[in-house]
Amino acid sequence: MTNKSVVPSANGRPTYVDVFAGCGGLSLGLERSGWQGLFAVEKDRFAFETLSANFLQAGSKFTYEWPAWLERCAWTVERLLSEHRRELFKLRGNVDLLAGGPPCQGFSSAGRRRPDDPRNTMIERYLELVDLLEPRLLLLENVRGFMQDFKAGAKAAKLVRENFAAQLTRRLSYRYEVQSTLLRASDFGVPQTRPRFILIGVRRGSGLPAAPLDDLASARDAVLARWGLRAGTSAREALSDLEIGRNELVRCADSPGFEAIGYREPLTPFQRAMRDGDDKPPTDTRLAKHTAQVRERFANIIEMCREQERSTRSLSPAMRDTLGLRKMATRVLDPSEPAPTVTSMPDDLLHYGEPRTLTVRENARLQTFPDWFVFKGKYTTGGHLRRVEVPRFTQVANAVPPLLAEILGERLRTYCLGSEPSEATPAICVSPALLAS
Template sequence: MEPRLTSFGKAPTYVDVFAGCGGLSLGLHRAGWRGLFAVEKDAFAFETLSTNFLTSDAKYPFDWPVWLPKRPTTVEDLLRDHAQELAQLRGKVDMLAGGPPCQGFSSAGRRMADDPRNSLVERYLELVEILQPTILLLENVRGFTLDFQARTGGGGKRRENAAAQLMRRLSKNYEVETDILRASDFGVPQNRPRFILVAVRRGSGAASGALNDLRFTAALVAQQHGIGLVNSAGEAISDLELSRNETVPCPDTVGFEAVGYRGPLTPFQHAMRDGYDAPPSDTRLARHTHAVRERFADIIETCRAEGRGSRQLSAEMRERLGIRKLTTRVLDPNLPAPTVTSMPDDLLHYREPRTLTVRENARLQTFPDWFRFCGKYTTGGHLRRIEVPRFTQVANAVPPLLAEILGTRIKQHCLGAIRPKLEAG
């Protein structure tokens, strides 16, 4: 097969599936990729995606095809309603990016082999077969690599993990490599382990081995942003402390206050400002009661006294403080934050008796301050399984900085091997 680069002479192209609010897309655009379109079914997440990528003044616009409506859709609907158009894209997409929803695989929740969200891996493979992209980039939680346990008392067999199944099925046509990357090793101020898969289509002329020497690329990308490879929670969000800023009426929610903004303090914060002059959005503060604030203050002081910053509370501490929740953690300003989750009360501020704002979580994920989130802030009850509000959008996203590093490495290493051959021909 002749080597190919579908967008030779232009930026390489990608399609983002299960795109969420666009963290992966943002990083790939910054790395010099050209987005064709993205697939996301949740209305809130798609509104965020649309606000940041599909407007006439978008900083990083998609080259959206006329045949695909700009609205929320599922991969199933895409395959059913646009089979002919997708078939015409075969061999014309450099990379298929994105990972199936992680909730059914996550060790932070109830891992179920029969979770319907796990079946989206099958739809992903169908799309791979139709498009036959040169490169695959997939991100998921570390639980993606863990086998499913047999049901207790049911006599069932242990089931192979999703990563092993996917790698086996892809290996017929792709050279596959995987790794567990910790985001805090790549400039992200958050200790977030993630499963990464990069696959190169056999016979395409692209080089494999993109995950080798990734930290060298990371250092170069971080240097371009004026930051180091290790950043702490304090370096990320200290400029958003209430002790430094006045509170203002929340511009998008009546009855709430938000954090005013005086400007950045650290190189990381300057990088997140990214030339943005206005106050950042999504700084709405939770309305904690006086009793809750006192309780949070007690937790923060206890953790500080026992040196347990960014670690889960011990059983003894939870009993003494009357806390049933097992996942409560207090940030340490001198260390990367724990993994950001969709539950706003999982993380407490390192100094102020409150939970974090959406913007503070977004900073820990390396979203720039101009990036706006849309939809509800939170949800609950049965809606938690079907809605993706702002806190969840941020938590589910690929950190844009990590995505930029991966995109830069793949473009230079994998596709860079094709260009000399094409130029010579």
């Protein structure tokens, strides 16, 4: 029986809104697990262009029930709240899930972890949306640093006395039963270690039981079995079909003067799953233009890392001195292990066997984006634009891995509905007037 507290969409699916949506990794996983998106909110024009290309086109595999009152373009949450507060309020009680995580750069251990980073204030906008929509469930994903206190210091102490996870839990707890955990993506079939903070909120009085994360392992096993996957997928299992040595190089369709990796056939169950039944060659295989000197340096780095213990694929200080490197984050993929966390800097990770950085598509594979998923906008950016633009490499790095999102969506859908949705089960639909007004 369908849970009476859930309001399915016109197609019988429980509904969600994806906020701070990025390029759509979380939306893709939720859609695959049986959820119906109403709309998504993303401020960067490149990321929204990717979102639009994959979810808002005729023939898209998954689409939102986009409301007539909301222009299909990049929106800041602030602007959405300012211009469409009345329309958002009308959706109150008709949204099952508010999904998404505020920008994480101010919390990330890969960055400077500034407590005064203006992106951290997006939590306030997130809470405003919760107030307006009153969704039955909340799903928030963020970096591990979301759970960590900032270092002591006069400036930090004045601004932040507890970590953001504790703040958010405390501020939500009078309306929501909150459960949170730290997950490692590689335990969920993602070929990347990637620790992630997950928070689930269940609205008090919604008729839903507490502790939705308690049976997450069953959802993981069901989804991985559906795709023929397992936990602990290695970098080679994810990427071997995209090795230059196995494929011819072709001209890059969207970047004149660049070469791209041609593509033939998948070699592993993971690669077949990423093909997702699509026979077209994947996009975004453009190779970086490395000079002969850079390729030689990368070859030396790869060889040095091979000689170390397998658990250490990063360069020691002595090795950096030998190579004359200042960059601290460079790591080499271990072909037999999941990759380290994908970052927005293309040269943070080197290929396990070829003297080069990874392509956007290879990073997308490590994030479990299917090969049919296309990315739009610039490939990279630099200088002052790095704080205001989200090019393809950054879109991939910032995304929720779709496979992890699908597992979370599977758990929350069965949790909401109590059983598999049936065609015979009458659906209480979102009123078309709520989306059209």
